[in-house]
Every structure is written in structure tokens, then in C-alpha cells.
Amino acid sequence: MEPEKPPVGTLAERPDAQLVCSVGEGDEEALWELYRRYSTMLLGLARRILGNTADAEEVLQEVFLQLWKQADRYRERRSSVSTWLGLITRSRSIDRLRSRKVVERTADRAGHESATHTSPEGGSNVLQNQRRELLSEALGCLPPEQREVVELAYFAGWTQRRIAEHTGAPLGTVKTRTLLAMKKLRTELLDRMEDLL
Amino acid sequence: MNRDRMADDDRAARVVERLFASLEEGGAPPPASEDPAEQALLREYTEVLGLLAWSSRPQAPSPAVAESIRREIAGEQVAERVPPRPMRPPARRLESPPPSSPRWLAALAAVLALAVLGLSGSLVRLAGEQERALADLGSRLERTTERLDQWSGAADRLVALEERLALVTGPAVEVCALRPTDEATGRAAAARGVLYVADDHQRWYLALEGLPAAPEGAVYHVWFLAGGRAVSAGDLELRAGRGDLMAHTMPDAVQAVFVTVESASDLLAPSGPRVLYGDEAMTIL
Structure with missing residues (x-):
């Protein structure tokens, strides 16, 4: 982790890197702020790779749990937070694709996706x-x-x-x-x- | 091209190579470079790659996802707060052995020494067996990996061939013949080709034959004419006068396809002679 800067402003005003730092210190609210900022983008990415929403949502859950447990692995010098989260999501989605954990969910795909495929607000x-x-x-x-x-x-x-x-x-x-x-x-x-x- | 420009190009090539290698290895951003200029460029390209994620259609997760994360986090915190298990009462000390005679002690020492020797021998034998087993497994793994690589390569080639076949024989495939132009000279004047376009107007396959090898330092380049503008479709590699190219994307409103001879690979517009051209598509039902 890069040198810490003291948190400033409300949660919504704080830059991503500060939020990740706070997550590393066990601040759950910071985690939810990052979830609010990036979950729709990351789910869209996982869904594009995996082809179905159910698996993509499982990946999204894994990504945010990884963020919760391993926020200290983030290196601000190497990438922005959104890129880091995107690369984790991509990597987990592709691992899942390769390990053939993706079961055919064709039957419920259409219904499930039409119910959940909404845009952020x-x-x-x-x-x-x-x-x-x-x-x-x-x-x-x-x-x-x-x-x-x-x-x-x-x-x-x-x-x-x-x-x-x-x-x-x-x-x-x-x-x-x-x-x-x-x-x-x-x-x-x-x-x-x-x-x- | 001046020296600075060449150094920049070399640096960009190194950075992109590293970036895609890390993508293949697991996807984490590559480790920082010690050269500040290279690190700055690496960071820029990492961000460019990271931005690709945003090209996917955003999708709001169902509330169940956040709920699951909350439960997992809460479970973890509960687990952390679980009080430590009570310490086990200290084991009772064994009672002292009855006083023994020096002869008894000598016999015990001899037995123990023999047991230790036997155990050591067994351990050495076991270690040797384990080493042999590991070496055997290692070489078998190596052979299997080699075979898997070969099979994987063959399987990929088979999939590519099947894909080409499916496209060519697909329903409502459009076919466009490419014929030599006036600019084609020598053996190129006898070349010909066929472009197959799938019914989704995205996937296409181009097969050419009869082309002579491109002049030294030049390549054959395929172009689409779309909306009055030439759009690059890629270099063509020839094997024994034959070449083919396939892709899954195609520009909108394609009017024609043509092949030129180019001496540079990063072209925005055709600059070399046009050797093959086709603009009449037929639909095969």
C-alpha cells in the first residue's frame, strides 16, 4: 500500500485509493462506497466474459470479499483502483470459465437477465x-x-x-x-x- | 525516424509485451519498472487496458449479492470474536520409574540404539523411494504437458478449421469473388480469391490463391471499402501461393474488398498497388 493520506470529505467525496486504504483498516462503509461506484461496471464485465448473470454475480461477490480481505495488496503506483478491480474481476471470471464451473443455465438465463439487467441509477x-x-x-x-x-x-x-x-x-x-x-x-x-x- | 522516436517505440513494445504477459499469467497489473519513464508508460497502458472493462454494458447486481457479502463479512467478524478455547488442564506428570539397575539401563540403551538405527535406515529408504517417485512423476508430468500442448494446438487448429467451414457452408452466406486488377502484374495477374461473409455481417473469411510471394519487405494487405473509406482488415500470410484470413468483426456498409501490396504494416490508408478487387456479392441460399 502507498503512504496513507488522511481521509477528507464525506465518503462519496473521497478518492478511490483512500477508500481502499480504509477498507484495509476494516472500514465497511468504505467497502460499500466502492461497491456503489463500481459494482455495475464490474458485473457488466463479468457477465460479458461468463455469458450469464448468475455466475457473474458470484464473481462480483468474490471480488468484493477479496477487496475486503486483501485491500493491502493494492498498489496505487501500478494502477488506479477501477483498473485493479477490473483486472481482478476479469481474472476471476476467466478462471471460472476455464475451470468449467460455469454450468449451463440457458433455461433460466433469459428470464433472470431480463429481471436483473438494469442500468445503474x-x-x-x-x-x-x-x-x-x-x-x-x-x-x-x-x-x-x-x-x-x-x-x-x-x-x-x-x-x-x-x-x-x-x-x-x-x-x-x-x-x-x-x-x-x-x-x-x-x-x-x-x-x-x-x-x- | 529519429533515435528518440525509436527509443519510445522500443519502450512501448516492451511495456505492451509485459502487460499482455501479465494478463496471460493471471491479470494483476505488472510489477513496477525501475525506469521512471518506462513505469509511467506502463501505468498508462495498464489504464488503457483497464478501461476496456468499461466497454461492457453495465449491469446492476441483484440485492442478494450485497446481502451475501454482508453475511460473509459478518461471519468473519463473528469468527474473529469467538473466545479462545479454554486451556486444557496441564497433563499429569508421569510418575518416576522405579529405580533400576545399571544392567537394565544398558539393555534399554542398546534396544533404543538399534531402534534408532532401524528407523534411520527405513527413513533413508523411504526418502530414496520418495525421490524416485518424484522424479518419475516429474518426467511423466513433463511428457503429459508436452502432449497436452500438442493436443491443445491441434484442437485449436481444428476449431479454427471448423469455424471456417461452418462460415463457408452457413445459411445465407454472401460470396464475393476477387479478381486481378490492371495493377496486378506477372503471376499476380492469375490470382483469385473469394470472400465469404456470414449472415450476421460480422464474421468473414477470405481465401486467396495464385499470388506470388510479396516482394522483399512487403506484405499483402486486405482492405474493406466501407462508406467510401478504406478500412484495414489485416496482413495476409501466404503459404505456397495460398493465404486466408478470418475475423469476427466487419465494418458497416462494406462496398468492396481489395488486396494491396504494402511495405509498412501500420497503415491508415492503402498506398501500394491494388492487385485484387471484388465488389459483387452474391447470396447463396
């Missing part, structure tokens, strides 16, 4: 939709083959070797496409990074 909804639009725009700027390698690596958890096998492109080409995609995304998003995080 209020300002958070607007902000999240803005972020999503910006990200979609940035991804839309990528040539299809570059977008494909990044999405397969991030959302499907495929190794670059597997992507190469799947697409029939040499491994070097996959790596080049990944680099070009990341450079373009960085160029597209860099100016807006502070607003997005």
Missing part, C-alpha cells in the same frame, strides 16, 4: 454511459484484426499463441497487431484518461 448511470460510449468509439477506430486480438486477450483470456492459432496469423503478427491496437487506444484515450478513471 442517476449520475452514475450518465457517467458510465459516457465512459462506455467513449470506449466504444475508441475501439471502433481500430481495424477489425487489431480489435479482435485485444478483445480475445482481454475478454476471452486467450494467450497470444492461441489467438495466432485461431486466426491463422503468425505469432509475430498477433503481437504487432496488439501493439498497434494499444498504441492507437492510448492515443485515443490519453487526453480523456483523467475523466474516465
